[in-house]
Amino acid sequence: MDERSPAAAQARYWHLKQVAMFGGLPGTDIRRLGEHSETGLVEAGQHVYQAGDPADSVYVLKSGRIKVTRAEDGKELILYFVSPGEILGELTITGRRRRSGTATALEDAFICAIGGASFEELMLRHPKVAVEVVRVIGGREERAERRALEMISKDVRTRLAHTLAELAADFGEPRRRGVKLDLPLTQSDLAQLVGSTRETTSTVFNEFRRAGLVESAGRTIWVLDRERLQRYSWPVGANGKAA
Numbered sequence: 001m002d003e004r005s006p007a008a009a010q011a012r013y014w015h016l017k018q019v020a021m022f023g024g025l026p027g028t029d030i031r032r033l034g035e036h037s038e039t040g041l042v043e044a045g046q047h048v049y050q051a052g053d054p055a056d057s058v059y060v061l062k063s064g065r066i067k068v069t070r071a072e073d074g075k076e077l078i079l080y081f082v083s084p085g086e087i088l089g090e091l092t093i094t095g096r097r098r099r100s101g102t103a104t105a106l107e108d109a110f111i112c113a114i115g116g117a118s119f120e121e122l123m124l125r126h127p128k129v130a131v132e133v134v135r136v137i138g139g140r141e142e143r144a145e146r147r148a149l150e151m152i153s154k155d156v157r158t159r160l161a162h163t164l165a166e167l168a169a170d171f172g173e174p175r176r177r178g179v180k181l182d183l184p185l186t187q188s189d190l191a192q193l194v195g196s197t198r199e200t201t202s203t204v205f206n207e208f209r210r211a212g213l214v215e216s217a218g219r220t221i222w223v224l225d226r227e228r229l230q231r232y233s234w235p236v237g238a239n240g241k242a243a
Contacts, residue, residue: 012037015062015112019085021132029122036118041110042066048088048103048111055092055099057113061085064109065183069192070101078192079144081106081171081183090133092116093123106184151195159194160204161232164214168223178215178224186219 012034016022022030039062042048048059048066066082079101082088088103093116123130150159172179191201208214213229215222223229 008039009034012039012112015039016060019060019087021087021129021136024128025126029125033114033118033122037112037114039110039112041108042105044105044107044109046105048105048109049099050102051099053099055089055096056116057089058087058092058116058119059089059103060087060112060114062110062112065106066103066109067106067189067192068101068103072195075195076102076192077147077195078189079147080140083171087133087136090136093120093133094137106189147193147195156194156196156200157204157207158233159196160190160201161208161213161229163190163193164208164221164223165226165230165232167221168226168229172223172226175222178222179226181221181223183221184219185221 009031013027013031016030016034016037017027022033037060042064044064051071061082061084063084066088068079068082068088069076070079071077082103089099091100123133147163150162154162167181167183168179171182173182187202187205188198190205191198194201205214205216208229209216213223213225215224
């Protein structure tokens with residue numbers, strides 16, 4: 001579809017109108033925002049942006065899932081996931097010139113890129129949007145800090161157990177056999193979430209499977225006992241460190 005066509009403009013308007021933080025905005029403002037945006041498909045495994053890229057746009061995710069990662073001590077760690085209707089690249093509005101993280105599509109994702117200047121203009125006209133953006137930034141920073149604290153204070157088994165319980169709460173679809181995660185995750189993704197190697201994470205996941213805590217089929221993960229995972233704590237050895 002030609003981005004300049006009336007049909008494309010109407011599609012951008014419709015999608016932007018579905019974003020929660022834009023709820024209640026006048027239609028004229030949403031249309032103006034759409035005029036300064038572009039849409040596109042990012043195929044699974046491809047990057048929306050990479051660390052070091054210019055930070056010149058804020059993105060709205062229309063469909064699909066995206067993971068945002070950052071390199072720490074030679075490891076790639078997942079900071080958070082982005083779901084349809086949410087934004088990413090929001091640190092553009094803080095004055096950053098370059099991206100500090102990398103955004104990768106977990107599955108085919110349709111995005112809308114909004115120029116940073118246009119997004120800032122919208123926030124100035126509508127403080128409600130600015131407040132929502134601050135909440136997004138704060139929530140993601142809090143989650144990243146909590147995960148960093150777990151990495152230095154808890155062993156891999158406990159980190160993986162708590163991460164799976166958190167994913168079940170945030171992205172779980174209750175089913176008769178348990179909770180199905182609405183995220184297409186690989187063992188490498190789980191390793192990036194807990195700051196471990198793929199091999200170690202896979203070994204621990206298989207331990208949880210044998211214990212009846214989880215199940216998986218391809219990239220689909222089932223959490224069978226979220227409460228036990230949430231309470232999980234690996235025994236501490238005599239030296240005071242996790243075994």
